[in-house]
């Protein structure tokens with residue numbers, strides 16, 4: 001029997017039991033869909049973070065507490081040993097070549113009248129922060145030197161905070177409570193979007209000194225150093241390291257260039273991709289085992305049919321090919337539907353969370369689903385083809 | 397013309413590791429083409445075992461089987477399947493139709509495995525269904541038909557390849573007497589048209605339709 005005929009016979013058998021076909025397709029579809037969806041989420045996250053870091057400008061050098069990267073990353077949470085004195089020290093020593101800005105970060109509740117905005121990020125920053133990280137102040141003005149020097153209770157608020165606390169009312173010169181203390185709104189920050197569901201605009205910026213005083217903070221969370229000339233970045237990174245090393249050890253801090261920060265993010269997202277991709281792959285394998293089960297059950301169910309076909313002249317390989325084509329077709333259809341739904345769902349999610357569909361994940365998951373169909377279809381197919389027609393016909 | 401020639405056929409089943417059962421003992425028989433033979437015997441006498449060997453569904457333990465003068469007792473599975481497809485038409489007690497498949501598609505099934513093209517398959521299947529009076533049921537499913545109609549469809553399936561022999565194992569066993577007689581009339585008509593028919597039954601009334609009766613008891617011809 002030629003392959004086209006075997007294919008027709010297999011199609012007829014699939015159509016003869018639509019429920020069985022549906023369940024098989026469903027298993028593979030879910031597997032493929034989750035591979036595409038999860039990888040597109042992680043890739044989307046990577047795109048977002050990369051864009052944001054890239055947006056900071058290539059002149060930036062970032063100092064953070066703790067050791068990032070390298071082979072000897074200490075585990076667990078470490079005490080932040082950076083101090084404001086370190087930031088001042090860096091500022092003084094690098095005065096000729098760079099601007100320095102220390103930043104502290106807290107989470108707290110914002111309040112206006114009876115409206116609460118819980119879980120907003122509170123940044124304590126210096127006046128040069130706006131320029132250093134290329135932030136835009138849309139309305140009003142940014143925090144200035146005088147605000148920082150005298151620890152004024154003034155605040156620049158993000159777009160989400162505007163929406164939550166003010167609705168359509170104008171926020172400028174209004175008072176809001178930040179963790180219980182009154183601040184006057186002096187500006188509105190330009191939108192920065194969200195990273196993996198964390199809204200960057202649900203944040204407020206206050207003078208560093210005000211934050212220190214109110215929250216009793218002794219260590220900066222980040223020190224940004226902006227090189228005046230791009231060619232000096234490496235040099236400044238080395239100098240900053242040397243300066244901090246006088247007081248601290250290598251495990252206490254990391255000095256990253258924008259390039260290194262990008263590659264760190266890339267490492268993290270690659271791990272995420274592998275991890276989530278692995279989970280999705282497992283669901284694909286589970287789908288495959290589902291196919292095998294359904295095909296094995298169908299061999300049992302269809303024993304008399306197989307016996308009859310053999311009695312009527314079907315060759316062993318005709319039966320084997322029929323079952324194999326059934327399995328491959330079902331997983332192929334499941335794969336295609338999974339791809340289509342996976343892409344559609346990614347595009348849908350993209351409306352509120354950045355997703356990036358990667359072609360390799362589409363190819364990989366489809367290839368994988370076909371392999372799953374073949375591998376898990378072979379055993380039942382071989383079993384079916386080896387049935388003795390007499391025994392099979394007698395089967396009740 | 398000599399169509400089937402069995403000599404000294406034995407069939408021994410290995411029922412378990414150390415237990416053997418001889419289902420057929422030194423069976424020798426000849427059947428000419430155009431004959432209508434009934435193989436009769438009580439249940440368990442070895443009729444179906446004999447039919448399986450005649451139908452090349454099974455091999456004898458020893459002995460020779462010549463079909464149209466050709467030795468077919470010890471062929472490969474592949475060649476056996478080919479001969480079954482081309483030269484033998486089976487009719488079973490349980491009809492064995494594919495339930496989720498139309499009557500027409502059920503009848504074309506052996507032609508698919510015979511490598512006949514689609515157009516010719518349909519023409520032949522329609523002709524066979526016409527011979528058994530089922531021309532108006534082409535698109536029905538088997539479970540929409542009566543038992544007698546289902547068995548007629550099964551006969552059409554056996555006929556469709558224009559085989560040398562039609563082997564029918566208790567074809568009326570699942571039918572009431574009247575329907576059984578109608579089925580037997582079809583076999584009689586086919587035999588009158590020249591078909592060789594080997595009928596297996598344990599009922600005297602059914603065996604009467606055949607022109608010759610071979611009696612089997614405890615695996616031997618009496």
Ligand SMILES: Nc1ncnc2c1ncn2[C@@H]1O[C@H](COP(=O)(O)OP(=O)(O)O)[C@@H](O)[C@H]1O
Nearest residue numbers: 409411417419438439440441442443444445446
């Ligand atoms: N596959 C088998 N293994 C062992 N014994 C069998 C097998 N098939 C048939 N037999 C035995 O052979 C004898 C003849 O069986 P069968 O040919 O089916 O009889 P009939 O069709 O005349 O009722 C019975 O005793 C049966 O139990």
Ligand SMILES: [Mg+2]
Nearest residue numbers: 440443444445
């Ligand atoms: Mg029997």
